Amino acid sequence: MDSQRTESFSDGVFAVAITVLVFNLLPIADKTAGTAGTVTLTARHLGHFWPSYLAYVVSFMTIGIMWLNHHTLLAQVTRVDRSLLVLNLFLLMGVVAIPFPTALVANHLTGADGSKGQATVAAVVYGLVMIAISVGYASMWLYVAAHQDALGARRRVHTPTLSTFRFTAGNGGYAAGTLVAFVSPVAALIIFGVLAVYYMVEHLPDPSNSDDGTRAGSAGGTDGDQHG
Amino acid sequence: MDSQRTESFSDGVFAVAITVLVFNLLPIADKTAGTAGTVTLTARHLGHFWPSYLAYVVSFMTIGIMWLNHHTLLAQVTRVDRSLLVLNLFLLMGVVAIPFPTALVANHLTGADGSKGQATVAAVVYGLVMIAISVGYASMWLYVAAHQDALGARRRVHTPTLSTFRFTAGNGGYAAGTLVAFVSPVAALIIFGVLAVYYMVEHLPDPSNSDDGTRAGSAGGTDGDQHG
Amino acid sequence: MDSQRTESFSDGVFAVAITVLVFNLLPIADKTAGTAGTVTLTARHLGHFWPSYLAYVVSFMTIGIMWLNHHTLLAQVTRVDRSLLVLNLFLLMGVVAIPFPTALVANHLTGADGSKGQATVAAVVYGLVMIAISVGYASMWLYVAAHQDALGARRRVHTPTLSTFRFTAGNGGYAAGTLVAFVSPVAALIIFGVLAVYYMVEHLPDPSNSDDGTRAGSAGGTDGDQHG
Amino acid sequence: MDSQRTESFSDGVFAVAITVLVFNLLPIADKTAGTAGTVTLTARHLGHFWPSYLAYVVSFMTIGIMWLNHHTLLAQVTRVDRSLLVLNLFLLMGVVAIPFPTALVANHLTGADGSKGQATVAAVVYGLVMIAISVGYASMWLYVAAHQDALGARRRVHTPTLSTFRFTAGNGGYAAGTLVAFVSPVAALIIFGVLAVYYMVEHLPDPSNSDDGTRAGSAGGTDGDQHG
Numbered sequence: 001m002d003s004q005r006t007e008s009f010s011d012g013v014f015a016v017a018i019t020v021l022v023f024n025l026l027p028i029a030d031k032t033a034g035t036a037g038t039v040t041l042t043a044r045h046l047g048h049f050w051p052s053y054l055a056y057v058v059s060f061m062t063i064g065i066m067w068l069n070h071h072t073l074l075a076q077v078t079r080v081d082r083s084l085l086v087l088n089l090f091l092l093m094g095v096v097a098i099p100f101p102t103a104l105v106a107n108h109l110t111g112a113d114g115s116k117g118q119a120t121v122a123a124v125v126y127g128l129v130m131i132a133i134s135v136g137y138a139s140m141w142l143y144v145a146a147h148q149d150a151l152g153a154r155r156r157v158h159t160p161t162l163s164t165f166r167f168t169a170g171n172g173g174y175a176a177g178t179l180v181a182f183v184s185p186v187a188a189l190i191i192f193g194v195l196a197v198y199y200m201v202e203h204l205p206d207p208s209n210s211d212d213g214t215r216a217g218s219a220g221g222t223d224g225d226q227h228g
Numbered sequence: 229m230d231s232q233r234t235e236s237f238s239d240g241v242f243a244v245a246i247t248v249l250v251f252n253l254l255p256i257a258d259k260t261a262g263t264a265g266t267v268t269l270t271a272r273h274l275g276h277f278w279p280s281y282l283a284y285v286v287s288f289m290t291i292g293i294m295w296l297n298h299h300t301l302l303a304q305v306t307r308v309d310r311s312l313l314v315l316n317l318f319l320l321m322g323v324v325a326i327p328f329p330t331a332l333v334a335n336h337l338t339g340a341d342g343s344k345g346q347a348t349v350a351a352v353v354y355g356l357v358m359i360a361i362s363v364g365y366a367s368m369w370l371y372v373a374a375h376q377d378a379l380g381a382r383r384r385v386h387t388p389t390l391s392t393f394r395f396t397a398g399n400g401g402y403a404a405g406t407l408v409a410f411v412s413p414v415a416a417l418i419i420f421g422v423l424a425v426y427y428m429v430e431h432l433p434d435p436s437n438s439d440d441g442t443r444a445g446s447a448g449g450t451d452g453d454q455h456g
Numbered sequence: 457m458d459s460q461r462t463e464s465f466s467d468g469v470f471a472v473a474i475t476v477l478v479f480n481l482l483p484i485a486d487k488t489a490g491t492a493g494t495v496t497l498t499a500r501h502l503g504h505f506w507p508s509y510l511a512y513v514v515s516f517m518t519i520g521i522m523w524l525n526h527h528t529l530l531a532q533v534t535r536v537d538r539s540l541l542v543l544n545l546f547l548l549m550g551v552v553a554i555p556f557p558t559a560l561v562a563n564h565l566t567g568a569d570g571s572k573g574q575a576t577v578a579a580v581v582y583g584l585v586m587i588a589i590s591v592g593y594a595s596m597w598l599y600v601a602a603h604q605d606a607l608g609a610r611r612r613v614h615t616p617t618l619s620t621f622r623f624t625a626g627n628g629g630y631a632a633g634t635l636v637a638f639v640s641p642v643a644a645l646i647i648f649g650v651l652a653v654y655y656m657v658e659h660l661p662d663p664s665n666s667d668d669g670t671r672a673g674s675a676g677g678t679d680g681d682q683h684g
Numbered sequence: 685m686d687s688q689r690t691e692s693f694s695d696g697v698f699a700v701a702i703t704v705l706v707f708n709l710l711p712i713a714d715k716t717a718g719t720a721g722t723v724t725l726t727a728r729h730l731g732h733f734w735p736s737y738l739a740y741v742v743s744f745m746t747i748g749i750m751w752l753n754h755h756t757l758l759a760q761v762t763r764v765d766r767s768l769l770v771l772n773l774f775l776l777m778g779v780v781a782i783p784f785p786t787a788l789v790a791n792h793l794t795g796a797d798g799s800k801g802q803a804t805v806a807a808v809v810y811g812l813v814m815i816a817i818s819v820g821y822a823s824m825w826l827y828v829a830a831h832q833d834a835l836g837a838r839r840r841v842h843t844p845t846l847s848t849f850r851f852t853a854g855n856g857g858y859a860a861g862t863l864v865a866f867v868s869p870v871a872a873l874i875i876f877g878v879l880a881v882y883y884m885v886e887h888l889p890d891p892s893n894s895d896d897g898t899r900a901g902s903a904g905g906t907d908g909d910q911h912g
Contacts, residue, residue, distance in 0.1 A: 029332045099710060246548070531685075
């Protein structure tokens with residue numbers, strides 16, 4: 001199977017998953033409406049749901065960055081085999097699940113009973129899902145690096161070690177965040193947000209000197225994907 | 229990364245976000261069903277939910293126009309870099325959130341207690357989200373105008389000032405609408421709807437004399453995107 | 457703007473809208489679970505929700521056929537202008553709304569109080585949405601027929617009258633169904649389903665002798681869309 | 685109609701349907717929040733919902749594999765006619781419905797009253813939907829095999845019998861699983877998961893020696909879909 005269709009399907013899944021995040025905000029409109037019809041919506045009332053907004057922003061940036069990295073990964077190859085497709089499915093299974101820990105964090109970050117026990121559970125589950133996804137990415141990178149010829153790699157994938165290291169670093173970050181959740185769930189969520197920003201900044205030089213750089217060398221750079 | 233994939237992913241997000249708007253209508257079927265099983269659905273009963281229908285139409289047209297403008301913006305370039313991708317993510321984060329203020333307006337435009345306080349809060353939040361999105365668009369336009377060569381602009385982006393002005397005008401419109409919400413939330417929502425229509429009409433001449441005009445000049449206009 | 461991107465966005469909207477229909481089935485799993493935890497799920501219990509299944513099938517086939525016709529319509533042209541895009545948005549606004557009347561019918565086709573009053577209201581709303589969409593299609597067909605050159609029509613659109621007639625026939629069918637709803641809401645829903653089947657069968661000969669026929673005439677028929 | 689657009693629309697439907705599965709997990713965040721605000725989220729509390737996680741994994745893998753097989757099927761042809769489109773719609777109607785039996789299983793696998801009656805009903809419905817989808821696939825394969833020339837088959841579809849056999853085997857598996865549901869609903873669900881893995885492994889050699897093998901024979905394998 002050519003990699004373009006896999007990317008296209010994956011892009012669709014990412015696009016839906018990232019949009020599903022808004023479903024954690026929609027119930028706020030209902031909750032503030034109340035059941036007795038006597039609740040009045042105020043700015044302070046809306047502010048009460050700050051964990052939902054924070055979780056929305058962190059998860060949105062996280063899925064967005066994951067989409068970028070997913071594209072970078074599949075852009076390495078021109079074909080995908082069944083094994084890579086199955087690894088990809090496992091990865092997507094984690095990405096699609098993200099709105100669930102996001103909902104847990106949104107609903108439980110401020111414990112109704114004043115204890116931080118349930119906030120910790122929510123943030124830990126969030127971290128575990130992130131770690132699972134990181135493992136998924138690392139598996140795909142390692143597989144691609146090990147089967148470059150069979151997958152028709154566009155150019156030598158010359159940095160498997162570095163990539164692995166980076167993803168390990170990401171794993172380390174998520175593991176650290178998960179541990180922090182036992183002390184401060186809010187701090188853990190902020191760490192997860194910072195990791196998304198880290199992945200954004202960290203990879204900034206990549207596209208220009210490797211991915212797009214290759215294409216810029218050929219005439220009519222735009223057609224890279226079609227006729228490369 | 230070539231701009232086509234970014235457009236494709238963004239298109240997916242727009243398509244899902246615009247469809248999510250119907251989830252503000254679905255609960256009506258449940259609410260009119262009642263819990264005691266004794267409520268009978270009548271035309272008047274359905275009419276009671278007019279704020280939901282109005283909010284649906286206004287938000288649908290708004291997201292639709294935003295999709296058009298997003299396409300016009302990305303059609304200027306052939307490549308995107310990481311910075312533009314990040315700006316794009318922030319923009320999409322605002323677009324995906326639109327169903328939330330839409331739900332607030334749908335549920336609170338007719339205050340259960342007769343006061344217009346909560347309707348004002350709902351309409352103001354709606355306006356603030358629109359302003360945030362307008363700022364996102366202006367940022368992307370300014371970035372594209374400032375990095376034309378690096379992004380492989382299809383032609384000289386010769387109207388950054390005018391474009392900026394237009395988006396400022398849009399910002400001004402949303403700011404005015406947000407202020408009006410303090411006096412009349414319904415009027416504010418109608419202003420937001422009028423702004424969508426304004427963006428439709430205002431840009432009507434554009435595609436023919438700049439975007440498509442360029443392509444019409446080449447043979448086999450359809451292939452513009454593939455072989456331009 | 458080239459018509460391919462518009463099709464792509466519209467396809468996304470159709471794909472999401474058709475999938476949203478399952479959200480009218482999901483609550484059944486909750487309703488049969490009960491709140492007291494004592495309700496046991498039985499086959500008869502599931503059968504109780506037959507209006508939901510019927511509405512799902514009818515709306516699914518309807519949106520599916522609408523997607524086919526939408527593709528046939530846009531396949532006529534190679535470019536779209538702003539006016540056509542706006543007409544398209546209005547059409548999609550109707551298509552995306554379909555899950556709403558579907559939910560009304562699913563919840564109200566079997567009146568809890570034994571009267572058929574609310575079932576009539578639900579079926580009438582369903583019919584009105586269908587009529588609005590039919591009008592949207594007719595508008596787009598008429599616009600395309602009137603602006604063939606500006607839109608870069610692939611071949612002479614030689615059957616505007618016939619097309620209009622067909623859509624009028626469709627309108628007539630939906631209008632008749634809506635009227636029948638006052639007598640028998642169930643019969644109305646079945647008529648709407650039959651109309652979907654009618655559109656399927658009726659257009660069966662078309663693709664082979666006009667649309668694909670043209671392409672079959674050229675070498676390498678597959679490439680039609682890319683290099684036509 | 686060229687097969688690429690049908691694939692693209694179908695891909696969109698698959699992508700949304702697979703993502704909708706997360707909506708069976710989202711309510712867990714609400715249920716663990718409780719209504720009285722006194723419920724504390726604990727790891728054990730989350731573990732209580734294991735049928736939801738199991739159903740999510742099984743259905744995700746199932747839809748994922750179905751997407752793969754759907755692609756393999758449509759990759760055989762370069763054109764689709766109305767009949768194939770209608771068969772495809774029926775198939776998608778089954779795929780989109782999958783989140784519904786998934787929700788039934790998630791909610792009813794552990795009977796609140798200790799009996800396994802409702803779990804059996806849920807698992808049986810799950811199996812019946814799978815059987816219906818398998819029949820849909822078999823119909824499409826048989827149709828494609830019988831109309832190879834009209835559909836512009838890429839190469840001789842030389843294994844209709846074998847394919848039919850495989851799908852029959854799949855049907856047999858789902859039928860067996862459905863029967864097992866009367867004894868042990870959990871075992872049935874596990875069988876459905878094993879079937880997904882079976883379809884993964886079983887088809888592993890296919891892409892390399894038939895589908896991609898053909899393309900590998902041509903120069904510039906990537907372009908297969910565009911210029912094949």
